[in-house]
Amino acid sequence: MEDTLETTEEKKPEAGAEDKEDVRILAFLCNWCSYAGADLAGVSRLQYPPNVVDIRVMCTGTISPYFILKAFQEGIDGVLIAGCHIGDCHYGKGNYMTAKRFRVIKDLLVGMGIDPRRLRLEWVSAAEGQKFQEVITSFTEQVKAAGKSPLAKAKVKK
Amino acid sequence: MKDELVKALKEALESGKASAAIMLTEKDGELMPRIITDAGDPALDSIYTGDRRYPMASFAMMLVPVIEGNLALPVRECDRRMLVELKKHNQVDTDRLVLLGIPCSQEVADACGCDHPFTANGISVAPATAKPAVPSPPPESVSEDPDKRLAFWMDAFSRCIKCMGCRNVCPMCFCNDCALDNLDYVSVESKPPDIPIFHLIRAVDMADRCVDCGMCEAICPAEIPLRQLYRQARNVVKEAYGYEPGISEEKSPIEMLGDPTELAGLS
Numbered sequence: 001m002e003d004t005l006e007t008t009e010e011k012k013p014e015a016g017a018e019d020k021e022d023v024r025i026l027a028f029l030c031n032w033c034s035y036a037g038a039d040l041a042g043v044s045r046l047q048y049p050p051n052v053v054d055i056r057v058m059c060t061g062t063i064s065p066y067f068i069l070k071a072f073q074e075g076i077d078g079v080l081i082a083g084c085h086i087g088d089c090h091y092g093k094g095n096y097m098t099a100k101r102f103r104v105i106k107d108l109l110v111g112m113g114i115d116p117r118r119l120r121l122e123w124v125s126a127a128e129g130q131k132f133q134e135v136i137t138s139f140t141e142q143v144k145a146a147g148k149s150p151l152a153k154a155k156v157k158k
Numbered sequence: 159m160k161d162e163l164v165k166a167l168k169e170a171l172e173s174g175k176a177s178a179a180i181m182l183t184e185k186d187g188e189l190m191p192r193i194i195t196d197a198g199d200p201a202l203d204s205i206y207t208g209d210r211r212y213p214m215a216s217f218a219m220m221l222v223p224v225i226e227g228n229l230a231l232p233v234r235e236c237d238r239r240m241l242v243e244l245k246k247h248n249q250v251d252t253d254r255l256v257l258l259g260i261p262c263s264q265e266v267a268d269a270c271g272c273d274h275p276f277t278a279n280g281i282s283v284a285p286a287t288a289k290p291a292v293p294s295p296p297p298e299s300v301s302e303d304p305d306k307r308l309a310f311w312m313d314a315f316s317r318c319i320k321c322m323g324c325r326n327v328c329p330m331c332f333c334n335d336c337a338l339d340n341l342d343y344v345s346v347e348s349k350p351p352d353i354p355i356f357h358l359i360r361a362v363d364m365a366d367r368c369v370d371c372g373m374c375e376a377i378c379p380a381e382i383p384l385r386q387l388y389r390q391a392r393n394v395v396k397e398a399y400g401y402e403p404g405i406s407e408e409k410s411p412i413e414m415l416g417d418p419t420e421l422a423g424l425s
């Protein structure tokens with residue numbers, strides 16, 4: 001058991017190797033729609049780039065702007081937030097909240113000089129495995145075009 | 159102005175409208191607050207009525223819950239806007255405040271680059287009449303090139319010595335559990351602190367709270383252009399939702415659950 005733990009820990013830094021194409025993307029997925037959509041993409045065997053790390057949250061409305069700041073602070077190259085379609089929120093209005101906050105955090109970060117291509121908000125329902133694949137593919141290309149995050153260098157320097 | 163303020167404070171205490179009052183005194187070149195409960199207090203003679211500012215709204219937050227009766231508080235226009243915001247966040251009971259408006263002279267208003275110089279009630283001694291020129295932002299911070307903007311801000315943030323002055327002076331920073339003390343966001347051992355998250359956490363919070371008093375920038379020993387940072391954050395909210403902290407009557411749009419009608423214009 002201990003051996004397997006050690007090997008996974010050793011492999012982690014290698015995954016974020018020097019390759020410029022190798023961007024890291026953090027995806028916050030809502031439990032009720034987008035995570036199920038990702039599940040559907042999986043069981044449907046749809047292919048999409050492996051650069052995405054998923055974080056399941058109960059609702060996109062619970063995503064604090066601090067989470068997004070923290071992701072960029074840790075050197076993540078792009079942040080995707082995916083939730084239920086407007087009107088379909090499991091909790092009623094959680095995704096309205098997300099939409100409002102997302103605009104503020106995005107405009108603020110763009111004003112600071114962060115590339116707008118690094119942030120994206122999408123609505124993916126549980127039935128849209130196909131759309132999940134398309135979103136991940138296009139977002140990964142978008143982030144690759146933007147390149148490695150300039151904040152990642154600051155992190156390494158420290 | 160000094161006589162008028164003393165008279166107004168005495169009157170508030172004598173008439174029973176307020177049971178306590180705050181006044182500023184100057185000692186060794188530093189301003190300090192003092193609580194007065196008696197209209198005959200000789201300390202009133204040493205009241206400070208100069209141009210320097212002090213975050214008076216903080217005292218309202220601290221004292222109103224612990225005193226009996228009302229609190230008389232001399233306020234400038236920026237203090238008044240802070241109290242409006244604090245009331246929206248249920249931090250202070252403004253019904254228990256007796257506000258004594260202090261006008262800002264033209265010199266103070268110019269030095270602050272104030273958006274809203276005082277024109278309202280209270281003690282009226284030569285208030286500012288001409289609208290002061292708002293200082294133009296540093297050219298790099300509004301540069302067309304995102305790399306230049308980022309370099310400008312990272313350079314400014316890297317000067318930070320983590321004195322926490324911007325947080326401590328700001329009456330709008332009232333959270334009991336501060337994200338800047340949260341080790342999940344900001345590590346405790348690094349100086350300069352983790353940039354840019356250390357400053358952006360406050361910028362995000364200030365987006366719908368900052369009343370643009372400028373005390374954070376005045377107090378910053380590293381001369382980080384914090385006011386410009388929070389102005390940019392405020393502008394985002396203003397452009398997106400037409401909400402201006404301290405001036406708009408309603409609560410902040412990004413702290414409330416959304417209504418379907420408010421989604422118009424979202425990308």
